[in-house]
Amino acid sequence: MERLDKFLCDSGVGTRSQVKLILKAGRVTLNGASVKDPSMKVDPDTQEIALDGERLGGRQRIVVMLHKPAGYVTATEDARDKTVMELLPKKYGDVKPVGRLDKETEGLLLFTNDGDLLHRLISPKKRVPKVYYARHEGEGTPEDTEAFEKGLTLRDGTQCLPAILEPLGPGESRITVYEGKYHQVRRMMASRGMTVTYLRRESEGPLSLGNLPKGAVRELTDQEIGILTELTGAFAGK
Numbered sequence: 001m002e003r004l005d006k007f008l009c010d011s012g013v014g015t016r017s018q019v020k021l022i023l024k025a026g027r028v029t030l031n032g033a034s035v036k037d038p039s040m041k042v043d044p045d046t047q048e049i050a051l052d053g054e055r056l057g058g059r060q061r062i063v064v065m066l067h068k069p070a071g072y073v074t075a076t077e078d079a080r081d082k083t084v085m086e087l088l089p090k091k092y093g094d095v096k097p098v099g100r101l102d103k104e105t106e107g108l109l110l111f112t113n114d115g116d117l118l119h120r121l122i123s124p125k126k127r128v129p130k131v132y133y134a135r136h137e138g139e140g141t142p143e144d145t146e147a148f149e150k151g152l153t154l155r156d157g158t159q160c161l162p163a164i165l166e167p168l169g170p171g172e173s174r175i176t177v178y179e180g181k182y183h184q185v186r187r188m189m190a191s192r193g194m195t196v197t198y199l200r201r202e203s204e205g206p207l208s209l210g211n212l213p214k215g216a217v218r219e220l221t222d223q224e225i226g227i228l229t230e231l232t233g234a235f236a237g238k
């Protein structure tokens, strides 16, 4: 929630004093009803605010991608560790991480200020594929791949959705999962006797790290956001 006059100024309607006059003249409506109090609290994401009948844009939806380095926790604040928020430019102040990567995991981490999109991206119902590259002890066998395909049961009894294990050679694998349980890939691999020593998320849904350098951030294009929205809206369980 924010003050109506601040929202109107931020939307480019005018200065504080101009906005006051515009409000006094009854030119602004909130969900169709005229409003005149500059200090009124409004939520531009859920309420329709219009000037002379024309809707004002409100806050812009932002989705950014970070190539997370090891050593940062995925949290908005932490008493002991550095957080991923420290890697984002200040202008992205109100975004939140989409799911989590462990402190030592590297790779693709999304952030958004769109709570609805965030929840859809992390919902196991949406089956958004996340692809990881892992280095680990041992070597994946066809039996391991089959066990992943059937859906693993972890050592504590947790049941996982079917996943894909592609052994790439001794001590290296690509793993695709469709949910985001705590330490999921590390625990899945451990349940098959393969302790993970390095983990990097390469892609999430249609998005890949590409050549984004480690520690760097980029905004998604409107087209990429559109694809993500479509992908997460198009599956069952919306």
Ligand code: URA
Pocket (backbone or CB within 6 Å): 100, 101, 102, 103, 105, 182, 183, 184, 185, 186, 187, 199
């Ligand atoms: N699985 C893990 O074990 N760790 C991560 O950071 C992400 C997926």
